[in-house]
Structure formats: C-alpha cells, structure tokens
Amino acid sequence: MKKSKKVEKEMQEQELPKDIEKDQEFNEKVESDVQQEEEISNEVKLEKEVAELKEKYLRLYSDFENFRKRTSKERIELISTASEGVLQDLIPVVDDFERAFKANEKEEDGKKVLEGTQIVFHKFVKVLGSKGLKPMEDMIGKPFDAEIQEAITQIPAPTEELKGNVVDVIEKGYLLGDKVVRFAKVVTGA
Numbered sequence: 001m002k003k004s005k006k007v008e009k010e011m012q013e014q015e016l017p018k019d020i021e022k023d024q025e026f027n028e029k030v031e032s033d034v035q036q037e038e039e040i041s042n043e044v045k046l047e048k049e050v051a052e053l054k055e056k057y058l059r060l061y062s063d064f065e066n067f068r069k070r071t072s073k074e075r076i077e078l079i080s081t082a083s084e085g086v087l088q089d090l091i092p093v094v095d096d097f098e099r100a101f102k103a104n105e106k107e108e109d110g111k112k113v114l115e116g117t118q119i120v121f122h123k124f125v126k127v128l129g130s131k132g133l134k135p136m137e138d139m140i141g142k143p144f145d146a147e148i149q150e151a152i153t154q155i156p157a158p159t160e161e162l163k164g165n166v167v168d169v170i171e172k173g174y175l176l177g178d179k180v181v182r183f184a185k186v187v188t189g190a
Contacts, residue, residue, distance in 0.1 A: 085131075086131055089127045089130070089131070090124075090127060092123075093120065093123055093124045093127060096119075096120045096123060097120055100113075100116045100117060100120055103116060132176050132177055133174055133175070133176050133181065134174065134175050135172045135173070135174055135175075136148060136172060136173040136174065136175060136184050138169075139166045139169055139184060139186060140166055140167070140168065140169060141161070141162065141165055141166065142165060142166055143164060143165050143166075144164060144165065144166055144186065144188050147180075148173055148175075148180055148183060148184060149166070149173065149183060149184045149185075149186050150183040150184065150185050150186070151186055151187070151188050152170055152185050152186065152187055153187050153188075154187070154188050154189070154190040155167060155187055155188075155189065155190065156189070156190055157189030157190060158189070162189035163189050163190065164188065164189065164190075165188065165189055166186045166187070166188060166189075167186075167187045167188060167189045168186065168187040169184060169185070169186050169187075170185040170186065170187065171184065171185040172184060173185075
C-alpha cells in the first residue's frame, strides 16, 4: 500500500498542473467572453447614441428648412406690400387732383385754379413728409458736396465767393431719413 499512496501522490502532482492549466484556460476564455460582451454592449450603446443624434439632426434640419421657407415667404410678402401704406395715403391726393381738374374746366379765374393746385400740392408734400421724405436744404451759395449733389454743368462764377460753390439748383434732392433718395442736380461755379 505504500506504493500505491506514493503512486497516487505522484499522479495527483502530475494532474495538478493540468488542472491549473485548464483553470487558466477557462479563466482566459471567461475573460475574453466578458470583454466581447462589453464590446458588444458598448457597440449597442454607441449605435443607439448615433441613432438618437441622427434623429435630432434631422429634426433640426427640418426646423431650419421650415424657418427658411417661412422667412422667404414673409420677405416676398413684405416686398410686394411695402408701398401699400404710401399708396393708400396718396389716393386722396389723386382724388383732389381729379376734383381740381373738374373745377378748372368750369373756372376761368386763374387765381382760384392756382390756389386749388397749391392746396393739393401742399397736401401731397405733407403726405410725403409724413412718410419720412424731406427735401434737401437750400444749397445755393454753399460748397458742392458730391455725396448729396450731382453737378450737371459748370458756369463761370458771377462772383469770387461762388467759385466751387453751388450757383443754381436744377432739381431738388430728397432724403428718406438720412439716406439720399434723389441727388440734387446743381450748377456749380468755376
């Protein structure tokens, strides 16, 4: 029996390293399986996140496209009706001109015709002024300013003081706020 115990002991010692190797292989296999599962779960998480981000992107893109279309439509509408208020205010002036023409057909007195025309003119200028249009100040005798004036011609200056200055205004200039709507056409002295 002594041999058998010895033999058993030797056999156990020989089997022990095999068991350790098997345990190590098993542990490595389990670890690799765990890593694969973690990688798969990470992939799934990333795929879900990508899908959510794509959905958010598409929604934002759709919202932006709708906003762009809406603002474009509003801009077109604004441009087409921008002058509506001015035109509504000018219609009564047109009516007054028509009344003046009818009255002029019957009138032979030039003063009354002139007076009626002046009333309509002043009403017209008042409407334009209420919309922000204002004539440029009197420019005769002042230096030429290319930013608000357009020189039509030059004539010899009647006096030394008028050299390089405005001698005559052919057409008044007009401003809308601070913006030049029409440049004043002037004659300058040379």
